[in-house]
Amino acid sequence: MKFTIKRSAFLKSLADVQRAISSRTTIPILTGLKIIANDEGLTLTGSDSDISIEAFIPISEEENLLTIEKTGGIVLQARFFSEIVKKLPEETMTIEILDHFQALITSATASFTINGLDPNNYPHLPIIDTSESFTLPVNLFKQVIGQTVIAISTHESRPILTGVNIVIENGKFLAVATDSHRLSQRVIPIEMNDEQASKKYNIIIPGKSLIELSRTLDETSDTIEMMITENQVLFKSENMYFYSRLLEGYYPDTKRLIPDNSSTEISFNASALLGSIERASLLSHEGKNNVVKITINPDLIEISGNSPDVGNVKEELDYLSVEGEPIELSFNPDYMKDALRTFGQTDIKIKFTSPVRPFILVPSENGQDFIQLITPVRTF
Amino acid sequence: MKFTIKRSAFLKSLADVQRAISSRTTIPILTGLKIIANDEGLTLTGSDSDISIEAFIPISEEENLLTIEKTGGIVLQARFFSEIVKKLPEETMTIEILDHFQALITSATASFTINGLDPNNYPHLPIIDTSESFTLPVNLFKQVIGQTVIAISTHESRPILTGVNIVIENGKFLAVATDSHRLSQRVIPIEMNDEQASKKYNIIIPGKSLIELSRTLDETSDTIEMMITENQVLFKSENMYFYSRLLEGYYPDTKRLIPDNSSTEISFNASALLGSIERASLLSHEGKNNVVKITINPDLIEISGNSPDVGNVKEELDYLSVEGEPIELSFNPDYMKDALRTFGQTDIKIKFTSPVRPFILVPSENGQDFIQLITPVRTF
The missing domain is CATH 3.10.150.10 (DNA Polymerase III, subunit A, domain 2)
Known part of the structure; x- marks a missing residue:
């Protein structure tokens, strides 16, 4: 195998394939990157046996500056090899297989000779024998x-x-x-x-x-x-x-976990509510119980938290609309933060049924197709 | 104590003072930030007993939006407190001391009550009784x-x-x-x-x-x-x-460690040489001995490295000028990288005396006031 390629094109595919390569695998060859050069281009393969990724760099895409002088293949230690490719001095590099599965990597006056492995010993990828897609x-x-x-x-x-x-x-x-x-x-x-x-x-x-x-x-x-x-x-x-x-x-x-009715519904801008929850969680993270409480009644809509060793926090919430029964319940603010982040800047509706039953967050518009559900924490 | 301040102004001084505050100190009060409000402004103090930093935020600088309603002081747990200040909703915040050294921090509808300590128990900073400066x-x-x-x-x-x-x-x-x-x-x-x-x-x-x-x-x-x-x-x-x-x-x-004569002198652009050393060190870091070799003779000026398990590297160096005897010596590339980085983009001269004596790096212009010295590694 001998080929020359633009380093940035090679690195882009390598970065994708590397997501599948773990340095903590028990199968040594899987810490490697498999490179195969054929008449159409280069195929890079990485795998941790759970995930396998194969990227193809075609000769036909001219911006890759790929020329293949000799076809063939090798397996190179992925992390070390990618560091070398990143640091090479010129825009392009040439990789050539020498005897005994050694790879000679050259770019300008710099040359690395590194030990590789026989690509025939690399595990085969799963065979997907279905035409359905x-x-x-x-x-x-x-x-x-x-x-x-x-x-x-x-x-x-x-x-x-x-x-x-x-x-x-x-x-x-x-x-x-x-x-x-x-x-x-x-x-x-x-x-x-x-x-x-x-x-x-x-x-x-x-x-x-x-x-x-x-x-x-x-x-x-x-x-x-x-x-x-x-x-x-x-x-x-x-x-x-x-x-x-x-x-x-x-x-x-x-x-069956998702409640289909509700006794209290309140609307927020997801990102404004996220800010309030983030503040309240600063305190709950310092205390023993990582919970905050939401209180919804005609006089007051607030979240609050109390960690006797550290102090307490409360904040009146900026809501859009509310209807239904008063309610008070506690929840893990980290679950709420994760859920709110998935809504981005949109407006959401939170639907409660009881202080001990899960509540749900849905987008204010089209609340059927996306649901986040959180189970409250009993604090009594 | 009660004051109102622009959060960004407070955070800037707090970030400086926090450099002195360690969470791993054995003196609990030193995990805290001391805040003192007097008629001129706020003083923030942090210390790990090795380093102490005192920052002053004057009322007279109007962009601080600082108003002090009541003078006084408190010590608050620095890391937790700074996270709160960062997350508050409004441009300004108000801090007020309640009974039992509790601090009430408010901004818009959010309020935190956190436990603090008596500032009189904070260690005194060193007294610098000299007028000489x-x-x-x-x-x-x-x-x-x-x-x-x-x-x-x-x-x-x-x-x-x-x-x-x-x-x-x-x-x-x-x-x-x-x-x-x-x-x-x-x-x-x-x-x-x-x-x-x-x-x-x-x-x-x-x-x-x-x-x-x-x-x-x-x-x-x-x-x-x-x-x-x-x-x-x-x-x-x-x-x-x-x-x-x-x-x-x-x-x-x-x-007495700095040699005052040399047998070989070679000039490089510091940043170009750094690139070559970085490449060579990729290999030396994988091997058992973290060394690379520089060879200077009339035919060849190169660095090289060899780690039998991994492979080898060599690179012809792009130098500016060379004079003196041929020489070959090995060194720790990490020391060389650290040294070269301190020269930035400038041109440097490396002066060798013998393969077992320290060599020095100096700027090509004005080589008197700045010297980096490195001891070679004996490989024979």
Whole structure:
């Protein structure tokens, strides 16, 4: 193998592929980056066995300044190799394989000879043997990921809850995540062909995979293809394949958790309420119990917190409208902050039923397709 | 005490004072910030008993929007308090002392009540009973600090080497630091009155103090006053007093370490050479011995490195001029990087005497007042 390439083009693909490469893997070759040069271009591959990413750099894109003198392949230690590529002196670099899987990297008068591995020993990527695929709009799909992954569990005690449950049926794509204290659910429309329309797809994608996927998706493509098999999912965009394993098991039935009536409804600008919650949480973080209290009655709508060792905080809230019964309940302000951030600058409605039942946050406009749910903390 | 102030003005002084406040102190009150309001303005004080910083916010500077309704003082837990001030909703805030040293902090509809301590229990700052003072230009002094602190020792085994030795005599201000593997020395002119001219001042200021001092010095003042006592030094700028303890003991005689002749001299642009050293050090950091080799002979001027497990690197160097004997020696590239960074974009001369004797880096122009010295590593 011998090729010359513009370093910035190589680094861009390398950065994407590196998201899948962990230095803490138990399989030594997986700390490496696989590079394959063929007549069409370069393929870079990284994997931590949960996630695998393959990026393609085509010769046909002239701005890559890619010329391939000799095809072939190698596996190079990813972190160290990427540092070298970043620091090289010239705009382009040349990589040539010498004997014994050594790579010679040259740029201007600088040359590195580093030890590599046989690419034939690199594990094979999963085979996705399905012709069925769904098309998702990149921007909307990134939004769905951002809105739901906040609610995944970070504890391995119930592994299934570390994933996002995706259910596709009747032209709808539903994503839901819960750590059993809070829940986030988003529904978007999806195009289905006749064969797909007669089926139901129900998978659980690890939250970590979706977070990494979201980071690799940029606005260069409008859409991304999703292909589902028994235990893998593949997201295909132009020049990038992103594979993730699926979590096995049954996701809990979350529909029954979402209350369908409410006794108190109050509207806020999400970002204004976020500011108030952030202030109150400064105090709750210093105390033993990380809770703040919201009080809604005809005379007073405020949040407050009290940590005897540190002090107390209270703030009258700037709300848009309120209706229903007076209520007072306590909650973990960190859950509330996470939820509010997913709404950005929009106006939201909070619907309460009782001080001991979960309450929900929905957008003031179109409150059906996006729901954040939080379980209160009992303080009595 | 009760006052109202523009939050941004308060935060600016607070950020300076917080440099002296450590959360890991064994004296609980020193995790606090002392606030004193008198008829002229607010004084904020922080200390970790090595460094003490006092910042003054005068009523007379109208942009501070400072009004003092009632004088007095309190000590508040610095980290937590500063987070509150940062997050408050309005441009201004009001702080009022309630009974039992509780502080009521209000801004718009938000109010915090936090527990504080009696300011009378805060340790007294050192008393600087000298009328003698030196005037230093802020920018030049910051440069001296940046150039010398890179060579202080970070090991407590020889505490004296964790400081910078400052010697003032004959109208010269000399700063020198060494960790016994490398040395950095800078000399600048200093104005002395007749009484000072007859004396010699020799002190050791902890490197950590100088680093923090440098961070608090901004370009709002042209000069800073330095006052020296038996075991303390005070740097006074407009509205800020910075106290540091001095290190006790004798600093080693560094003059004899600096070679006064050379057998090989080579010139580089400091920043170009830095690029080459950074590349070579990528490899040396992966290997067992963190060394790179420089080779200077009529056919070849290059740096190279070899770590059998990882690979090797070599690069022909882009030099400006060379004279003297061929030489080949090895050094720690991290010392070289630190040294080169202190020269910025300027041209430098490296002077070698032998592969086992220290070599020095000096500016190509005016090579007397600034010297970086590095001891080679024996590899044979």
